[in-house]
Amino acid sequence: MKLLVTRQLTPEVEARVAAEFDVTFRNGDAPMDAQEARAALASHDALLVTLGDQLSAEAFAGAPRAKMVANFGVGYNHIDVAAATEAGVTVSNTPGAVTDATADIALMLLLMSARRAGAGERFVRRGDWTGWTPTQFLGTHVSGKTVGIIGLGRIGTAIAKRCHFGFGMEVLYTKRSPTDPGFPARHVDQDTLLAQADFVVIAVPASPATHHLIGAAQIAQMQPHAHLINIARGDIVDEAALIVALQSDTIAGAGLDVYEREPEVPEALRAMENVTLLPHLGTAALEVRDAMGHMALDNLIAFRDGRVPPNRVTP
CATH class of the missing domain: 3.40.50.720 (NAD(P)-binding Rossmann-like Domain)
Known part of the structure; x- marks a missing residue:
């Protein structure tokens, strides 16, 4: 699976991601807007996204190549889950770790x-x-x-x-x-x-x-x-x-x-x-960000291997 990771993750998580997927690390500080997100969905099999990345209905319009969006975080209001589901894209998040x-x-x-x-x-x-x-x-x-x-x-x-x-x-x-x-x-x-x-x-x-x-x-x-x-x-x-x-x-x-x-x-x-x-410090601890990254990756691996992601979200 060709995976796009939209932000820099912890070294431990990035090493595991690189070992599991054909991955592109975007590593930008700014989130993806809807246009960039649409292009990413059209050119990758899966995305690992996070807060601010605009996975709107506009981004899911058409027939995206991607079939999985793993969110790094428990909140997913930046993802239009209904539009994703209609486009055949599975969405997951990382509850519990945070x-x-x-x-x-x-x-x-x-x-x-x-x-x-x-x-x-x-x-x-x-x-x-x-x-x-x-x-x-x-x-x-x-x-x-x-x-x-x-x-x-x-x-x-x-x-x-x-x-x-x-x-x-x-x-x-x-x-x-x-x-x-x-x-x-x-x-x-x-x-x-x-x-x-x-x-x-x-x-x-x-x-x-x-x-x-x-x-x-x-x-x-x-x-x-x-x-x-x-x-x-x-x-x-x-x-x-x-x-x-x-x-x-x-x-x-x-x-x-x-x-x-x-x-x-x-x-x-x-x-x-x-x-x-505070500058959105809610989960800003190394151990927590490691746990969030591993949970997001577990969701991606489950999907890749034909299983239902353990933290799938639905509309």
Whole structure:
């Protein structure tokens, strides 16, 4: 099989890919647009793609040569899976490998936002710190507070577990049906969660149904001292509405690892001290990226060998 890998992977994964396939490493930093993706689908048997590569309906138009697209990542909203399926292309992703790393980033953002860590670090780097004072950089205590998890899947459950066992937090969550995560957690509707949580963490997949799930009306339901944390996908939050809320102190702060028009981060967000901004670090650990790469490769090998990929996704 002739395989295109659209971004640079870890050395361990690239060595295994090269041993298994007739591979071309694109290794560009910029993602593929729909036109380049269409050309890639027409000239390769399979693609290993990742966040930002535009595998839209336009890319799948016609009769692509490729019959397999393996996504490096759990989120696949950049791939039109329905269009791929209609074109006879199998799509897979890498769930599980990213769970703990993404949950860790959520807790880091929650703590940084609550304790004003980003603003404090910038203060020190500027050379403005003249010593400890009792009222300097007063933030919000985390232990014993209420966290609301929007979406209690693998990652949401891992976040909730850390909040409950690590910080003694009361856990509220939204999900289509109640579940038992193995520790105390209360299933509520989204309105109740927004109104009662001190920290709201977004952990739902991106889809047409979750686009702008959190907009101006939803943010207005949050408490003035509350913080919004997003480690899912940027377009789940109406970024313009969030900026207005932060500027007007409708909520106390936000911690973001994802953005609506990534990698564009609005100047208004970058200028504010009550928002913590990370460059999509959710899975940025060598062991995790190795695991993601091996999982993507396992999916490709299964397809090549006539088996159903273990992590196939369907419309």
